[in-house]
Amino acid sequence: MKNTPFKIFIxxxxxxxxxxxxxxLSLNPDYELKKFHAANDCLRSMYERPxxxxxxxxxxxxNGAEVLKKLKEQNPDTYVIVISGQEDVATAVDLLKKGAYDYIVKDEDTPERxxxxINKIRETVSLRKEITQLREEIGQKYDFGNVIIGNSEPVKQVFRLMEKAxxxxxxxxxxxxxxxGKELVAKAIHYNSPKKSRPFVAVNVAAIPRELLESELFGHEKGAFTGAVARRLGKFEEADxxxxxxxxxxxxxxxxxxxxxxxxxxxEITRVGGNAVLPVEVRIIVATHKNLAEEVKKGNFREDLYYRLLGLPIQLPALRERGGDILVLAKYFTDAFTKENKLGKKSFCPAAQQKLLSxxxxGNIRELKALVExxxxxSDEEIIQEHDINFMANHADKDFMATERTLKAYTTEIIQRFLDKYDHNVLLVADKLDIGKSTIYRMIQSNELRIR
Incomplete structure (x- = not known):
């Protein structure tokens, strides 16, 4: 960035x-300067994008206002600093409204001002370029082929739907x-869409207590409830x-x-405890492990909301349904892990490959990644053998009762295992274990349980 010429027209x-x-200005060697004594000459050179x-x-x-208008029309990203021999407040305000960055009166302090x-402008331009570069890198990271590794037919169908979305x-x-990989797919759709330069905000509905979720989504005003000591913007406003x-x-x-x-x-939204109606323009992507149509039949999910959200459905296949993709993913994760940890390149012997396929x-992709790492x-060799592969869930179950512990310790471990297995979905785990969700939330707050 420092070696990039910063172009200034005078x-x-x-x-x-x-x-x-x-x-x-030439005291800064990074500045590339060009002088003009007539407006038309400067305007004809605006293709150089100063x-x-x-x-x-x-x-x-x-007229200065007319030149400002034409400069901004030709290149809206160019910053214009007006320098005038007269200290006219009304004129200055008018020019600033029309897009001038600053209005400087000619006096002995003008060069310093x-x-x-220009130093402030350069900092802003550099920051914008860094943000643009980061967004390009994010776009590459969430290229469809980098999000879902594999070439099975179910994956190809997902690619087709992601492209349409x-x-x-x-x-x-x-x-x-x-x-x-539901969240990864959502991010890939966003970062390959026209909204890629806008915010992507993720909310795990199951990980937030019901009484706090409304405030999390829509925000709240100061004093809306006990503990609301200041106004807080909700996720919908953040994602505008x-x-x-x-x-x-x-x-x-x-x-x-x-x-x-x-x-x-x-x-539009209304913050909790507020009356103001605030417009929001947000694209919605939702995810679920449940069959929402069945939830509608059970009365757990509103039918009108179901049809409003359905849009384009994308069903992600379970790993066991993806055939040879298991080996493709195993190689991908192994190569990345061994490179990061400087373990040397490793591959799987035929028996180990068969064990992976069987x-x-x-736990799907998350489990495969942990398993191959x-x-x-x-593995002590370049070739990973069958005995190096340990299906951790089965191994852990055998050792679960190996040591004597208190009932509370056993209960805590069981809940933690279910939280890890079901992606920290508190409501689902409470349903699976037939315990109160408030019990789990209380254990999380007291640091007995871990949740991301």
């Missing part, structure tokens, strides 16, 4: 004064078992003009579903 009909500004134009307001051939203003603003419903990803939407309380439906229909992977560590 437009002033006073030859002596323009040379003074040029001399002062970063800054210093504009003398009192030009003989054109100009130097400081990224070209439109349609609501997307992603379904699949825990560990199949971008994408909000609602993970485990099937766990949302039925009363809050009605409020979500209104937000989707009216495209397993059902209840452990195998890479256990």
């Amino acid at each position: 437009l002033d009909d006073d030859v002596w004064y323009s040379e003074l500004l040029e001399y002062h 970063d800054v134009v210093t504009l003398d307001y009192s030009l003989p051939d054109k 100009l130097w400081n203003a 990224s070209k439109t603003n349609i609501t997307v419903t992603i379904s699949g078992e825990t560990g199949t 003009k971008g994408t909000i990803f609602l993970d485990e939407i099937g766990e949302m309380d039925i009363s809050l579903q009605a409020k979500l439906l209104r937000v989707l229909q009216e495209k 397993y059902s992977y209840p 452990l195998a890479a560590v256990l």
